[in-house]
Amino acid sequence: MMKNYIKIAFKVMLRKKYYTALSLIGISFTIMMVTVFASFIDSVIGANATEVNRNRTLIFDKVSMYKAGKETASAPSYPFIEKYVAGLESTEYVSAFTDISYVSDVNGRLQGHHLKLTDENFWKIMTFDFLEGKPFHQTEVKTGARVAVITEKAKEYFFNDQQAVGKSIAVYGNSYKVIGVVEPAVGYSKAYADIYLPLTTDTSVYSKPNEISGSYCAMLLAKTSDLKKVRTELRGRMRKIRNHVSGVDSVKAYAFTALEQFSKSSSFRDDEPEYGKTAIALIVVLILFMLIPAISLINLNLSRIGERAEEIGIRKSFGATSRAVINQLVIENIIITLVGGLVGLGLAIYASQLLVVVINSFDPLFKIPEGSLILSWRVFASSLFSCLLFGLLSGVYPAWKISRLNVIKALRGGNNL
Amino acid sequence: MIQLSNIEKVYRTKTIETIALNKVNLGINKGEFVAIMGPSGCGKSTLLNIMGLLDSPTAGTISLDGQAVTSFGDKKLANFRNKKLGFIFQSYHLINDLSVLDNVELPLLYRDGVSGSERRKRAMEALEKVGLSARMKHYPNQLSGGQRQRVAIARAIIGDPEIILADEPTGNLDSVMGEEVINILLNLNKTDGTTIVMVTHDEHMANKTQRIIRFFDGQQVN
Numbered sequence: 219m220m221k222n223y224i225k226i227a228f229k230v231m232l233r234k235k236y237y238t239a240l241s242l243i244g245i246s247f248t249i250m251m252v253t254v255f256a257s258f259i260d261s262v263i264g265a266n267a268t269e270v271n272r273n274r275t276l277i278f279d280k281v282s283m284y285k286a287g288k289e290t291a292s293a294p295s296y297p298f299i300e301k302y303v304a305g306l307e308s309t310e311y312v313s314a315f316t317d318i319s320y321v322s323d324v325n326g327r328l329q330g331h332h333l334k335l336t337d338e339n340f341w342k343i344m345t346f347d348f349l350e351g352k353p354f355h356q357t358e359v360k361t362g363a364r365v366a367v368i369t370e371k372a373k374e375y376f377f378n379d380q381q382a383v384g385k386s387i388a389v390y391g392n393s394y395k396v397i398g399v400v401e402p403a404v405g406y407s408k409a410y411a412d413i414y415l416p417l418t419t420d421t422s423v424y425s426k427p428n429e430i431s432g433s434y435c436a437m438l439l440a441k442t443s444d445l446k447k448v449r450t451e452l453r454g455r456m457r458k459i460r461n462h463v464s465g466v467d468s469v470k471a472y473a474f475t476a477l478e479q480f481s482k483s484s485s486f487r488d489d490e491p492e493y494g495k496t497a498i499a500l501i502v503v504l505i506l507f508m509l510i511p512a513i514s515l516i517n518l519n520l521s522r523i524g525e526r527a528e529e530i531g532i533r534k535s536f537g538a539t540s541r542a543v544i545n546q547l548v549i550e551n552i553i554i555t556l557v558g559g560l561v562g563l564g565l566a567i568y569a570s571q572l573l574v575v576v577i578n579s580f581d582p583l584f585k586i587p588e589g590s591l592i593l594s595w596r597v598f599a600s601s602l603f604s605c606l607l608f609g610l611l612s613g614v615y616p617a618w619k620i621s622r623l624n625v626i627k628a629l630r631g632g633n634n635l
Numbered sequence: 636m637i638q639l640s641n642i643e644k645v646y647r648t649k650t651i652e653t654i655a656l657n658k659v660n661l662g663i664n665k666g667e668f669v670a671i672m673g674p675s676g677c678g679k680s681t682l683l684n685i686m687g688l689l690d691s692p693t694a695g696t697i698s699l700d701g702q703a704v705t706s707f708g709d710k711k712l713a714n715f716r717n718k719k720l721g722f723i724f725q726s727y728h729l730i731n732d733l734s735v736l737d738n739v740e741l742p743l744l745y746r747d748g749v750s751g752s753e754r755r756k757r758a759m760e761a762l763e764k765v766g767l768s769a770r771m772k773h774y775p776n777q778l779s780g781g782q783r784q785r786v787a788i789a790r791a792i793i794g795d796p797e798i799i800l801a802d803e804p805t806g807n808l809d810s811v812m813g814e815e816v817i818n819i820l821l822n823l824n825k826t827d828g829t830t831i832v833m834v835t836h837d838e839h840m841a842n843k844t845q846r847i848i849r850f851f852d853g854q855q856v857n
């Protein structure tokens with residue numbers, strides 16, 4: 219049965235070249251767009267290679283300070299994170315980091331670098347692949363050792379691809395000894411940078427030890443998936459601060475996962491995440507994205523399937539149930555959609571690379587790595603799934619409609635839908 | 636075998652109402668080969684389609700093989716068409732995208748428990764019966780009219796139906812090819828005892844059958 223369906227699906231596709239081409243272009247283009255979009259979202263929120271713990275990693279990047287009913291909000295300072303956020307019971311690790319940029323000049327060649335100042339826990343929360351050497355540890359962070367972990371891309375730039383560990387790079391006039399080389403993290407993720415340095419190499423980090431606001435960000439890896447527990451504990455700590463820090467009535471800390479941050483509405487005032495407008499807007503956009511092509515595909519299918527009235531009449535004359543007719547046509551449609559979908563996925567690989575090139579052309583000094591929008595298996599699977607759904611949805615209605623046609627009417631042929 | 640009681644078929648369009656069949660009572664016995672004759676537009680095709688469960692009557696009841704089929708739902712109807720009936724149309728109605736062999740196999744595709752290899756085997760046997768074994772890899776549009784009609788016969792007989800309904804099976808064929816087709820049907824009736832109802836315009840063909848039923852203006856005349 220299935221073999222028969224597949225056989226006729228391909229025959230029909232080849233015979234009706236116009237419809238086939240039109241359907242395939244529509245489907246592949248839609249799937250391409252959806253895939254690139256999904257791939258971008260995936261790099262922002264997905265638990266991809268470097269950030270496998272993303273769904274239980276909270277990002278604490280904002281504190282609100284209240285004084286006489288007035289609120290000021292900013293990023294926290296490192297001493298604040300160290301004093302009040304590190305060592306929460308419900309967390310496995312807390313890591314602090316800040317991103318800065320640096321333009322180097324090696325033999326007249328200018329190059330922008332994303333620097334990340336961080337601590338030893340960063341390497342425990344993230345899972346980097348070390349091509350050479352190792353990450354920096356607690357002692358190096360404590361002592362402010364001038365060591366660096368660089369990405370493969372940075373290594374290529376500084377050392378022309380030769381062994382990097384043991385050699386030095388210059389950053390802002392200081393020399394740092396390279397102790398590790400890693401595969402680059404996905405662009406648009408908290409893990410991403412070109413050069414990683416111990417945050418204590420920034421000598422100003424403790425210059426204002428009692429200041430709450432600063433330019434740091436913390437990652438809190440929860441022990442369990444119960445993120446509420448972490449937030450509750452964090453709130454508890456914030457309540458104690460009142461008495462410790464002069465000049466502030468109360469402090470509020472905001473810690474959310476990448477997904478929560480992404481799907482939350484722009485207001486960060488809530489204690490627990492509220493999946494607000496952004497999520498709704500995102501879903502509406504995605505549905506429209508799929509709905510418009512789906513409707514045109516249904517229309518296309520109505521005429522494509524309508525032209526096969528005679529065949530349907532013949533099949534029913536010899537014992538096909540309406541159900542069998544629907545099954546056949548839907549399976550055929552899914553086959554066509556899958557072919558289109560695979561073409562679309564192929565196109566998406568090129569399109570996402572092209573997108574990276576376009577993005578990089580805006581800021582040639584600070585290029586994101588070429589593999590930044592690489593298709594993860596999750597994106598691949600969800601695109602394939604939407605493809606199936608697409609095929610199912612756009613096929614069912616026309617198939618159902620023709621299956622109800624009177625046999626004699628169908629046999630007479632012509633387009634009856 | 637086939638019992639029609641008070642069958643009426645009315646086609647209604649916005650402007651006119653056509654009474655295609657007017658209170659037809661008709662019985663056809665098991666193993667009979669019957670010809671239905673009459674002028675164009677008198678309702679022969681309509682009658683055959685109703686007998687073959689391809690169309691439903693406006694009023695009246697049909698019983699096939701002792702079963703009242705008038706009230707059958709989609710699944711039962713399909714099952715009945717599949718197992719008990721075999722249709723042969725004037726305009727062949729072959730699926731052009733499928734090879735001769737696949738066309739002939741079609742009815743068995745909708746029968747449970749028939750393996751692919753058995754379908755193939757039986758299709759080859761059916762094609763053998765109509766003398767077209769050499770053409771099984773061809774496509775319908777590579778065949779002559781007579782050959783196409785023989786493919787259609789092979790498709791009608793592959794499921795061993797008890798009743799074959801043929802609507803002007805020789806209508807598009809020259810006399811030599813027509814003769815071939817009628818001989819296959821006669822042979823089928825004689826050797827397998829298949830009940831056959833054939834619509835024809837051709838007195839010569841009709842005279843080869845056991846009984847001629849004449850129609851005029853939606854009614855049987857004698």
Ligand SMILES: Nc1ncnc2c1ncn2[C@@H]1O[C@H](COP(=O)(O)OP(=O)(O)O)[C@@H](O)[C@H]1O
Pocket residue numbers: 646647653654655674675676677678679680681682
């Ligand atoms: N789908 C239809 N709609 C309206 N009238 C029809 C339809 N099918 C057949 N008729 C009419 O019913 C009558 C009988 O038709 P038909 O059974 O095809 O005659 P025959 O096969 O004897 O030539 C004719 O007058 C024809 O015009």
Ligand SMILES: [Mg+2]
Pocket residue numbers: 679680681
């Ligand atoms: Mg007719």
